[in-house]
Amino acid sequence: MPLEQHSDPFEERLSAGLRDAAGCFETDRAALVTAGAVRGRRRLLLRRRAAVAGGAAGIALVGVGGALLLPAGDGGSREGRGDRSSVAAATHASASASAPASTTPVSGDALIRTLEKLLPDGRFSGAEARGTDEKPGPYAHVVFDDGKGAAAVGVSLGRVEPGSKEAKQVTECPGKAYAHYDACTTSRLADGSVAMVLQGYEYPDRRVDTKWWNAELVTPRGHHVSVSEWNAAAEKDAPVTRPQPPLSPAQLRKLAAATAWRDAIDTIPAEPDRPTADPTGAAPSVSEPVAAVPVAPTLKSLLPKGLTVLEDSGRDSGFGYVVADDGKGRSLVQVNVQGGMQDVAGELFGADAETLSDGTKVAVQQGPGEKGGAGVVMWTVDTLRTDGTRVVISAFNSGAQDTAATRKTPALSVGQLRAIALSPKWLL
Known part of the structure; x- marks a missing residue:
């Protein structure tokens, strides 16, 4: 059951792909910043969706940590790409070192039977599954009807490294x-174990009232269980059959916490660790953050007086954002910080870019937003220091890119954005 994602997925290691992309890159700075903006929590949110939609989805080769290098003629939107993969496969691969010795695999049919047994009484149809020894990872999906309307329910299984950032x-x-x-x-x-339960929507713009509720559970041993349900018989292209998905948030959490899923995860075969360096000797990925600078706290420390921060992205490095208000409406401000970008300076900065006395390149772009919000504009200042540190800051005249404008212009002027991007605070 393929899933058409709405936003930017990611891969953990993409140095080779990024360098290949750089060779055929054409500058589209606004698109780059927008495409790379949703790092951290949202990238994982969308991988959750891919996992439980049937396990056939894949992760597009777009990079890590901020504004990304992509071929301009890659075809299709930077928000919705093919070549998708399940989160079970991604977490399985990234945490294979912690996997126990494999036991007898659990078949897809057994996973379906487990899911049906754990759900309330009702009718089942449309079962699909993949066993714990199948690529890219185990999942089970059924259409469940408790007499109040058919609803898609899916579970995906994998591992994460205990205590890791992911x-x-x-x-x-x-x-x-x-x-x-x-x-x-x-x-x-x-x-x-830690469990997250989210009550959201299949379509962020709410053009269809399909609800998507999701539970994520991670155990102290690194078992990762992802469960989703919809108020329709399919996550997309199916009519809404009931006001809410069939399981309450508490029931959804309980389903994710069932020990049967952990037992199944223990049978996923271990895989060799991914190499940490390119065997050809190539330099590290050009998109790795230059340093572990907590972006949102640094950004908040550089904001001018008179702005009230309503929301921020936490202490993640590489990408961060704040939603601020100066009394005239909400304004989203986002920052990407990358290292090792000096070898692609020619692709990122054209002849019209400004070069400062210390060699730093600066480019400014002002134009419409690209996420569909009515009247939204995006102001961007892109900077590249001689050591390869790239800091890109964008501000919007809305609290989110895909919602209508809340003010005429962003809360920060181009001059203020420039001062923030050039601050030495981005360098450790």
Whole structure:
């Protein structure tokens, strides 16, 4: 059951792909910044969707940590790409070192039977599954009808490294500047597992009232269970059959916490660790953050007086954002910080770019937003220092890119954006 994603997915290691893309790159700075903006919580949110939509979805080769290098003629939107993969496969591969010795695999049919047994009484149809020894990872999906309307329900299984950044992020509620939802809670269970339950929508713009509710559970041993349900028989292109998905948030959390899923995860075969360096000796990925600078706190420290921060992205490095208001309306401000970008300076900055006395390149772009929000404009200042550090800052005249403008112009002027991007605080 393929899933057509709405936003930017990611891969953890893409140095070779990024360098190949750089060779055929044409500058489209606004598109780059927009495409790379949704890092951290939202990238994981969308991987959750791909996982439980049937496991056939894939992750597009777009890069890590901010504004990305993509061929301008790659075809299709930067928000919705083919070549998708399940989160189960991604987490399985990234955490294979922690996998226990494999036991007898659990078949797809067995996973379906487990899912049906754990759901309330009702009728089942449309079952699809993949076993724990099948690529790219195990999942089970059914259409469940409790007499109040058919609803798609799916579960995907994988691993994350215990205590890792990904393990933490997957159970954090995403920022509403990038993911629209009605409610989201994170709780710790008695056994130390952390569970996140999100009540959102299949379409962020709400053009169809298909609801998507999702539970993410990570155990202290790194088991990762992702469960989703919809108020329709399919996540897309199916009529809404009921006002709400069939399981309450508490029931959804309980389903994710079932020990049967952990037992199944223990049978996923271990895989060799991915290499940490390019065997050809190539330099690290050009999109890796230059340093572990917490972006949102740094950005907040550089904002001019008179702005009230209503929301921020936490302490992630590489990408961060704030939603601020100066009394004239909400304004989203986002920053990408990257290192090792000196070898693609020619592709990023044209002849019209300004070069400062210390060699730093600066480019400014003002234009319409690209996420569909009515009347939204995007102001961007892109900077590249001689050591390869790239800092890109964008501001919008709305609290989110895909909602209508809340003010005539962004809360920060181009001059203020420039001063923030050039601040030495981005360098450790």
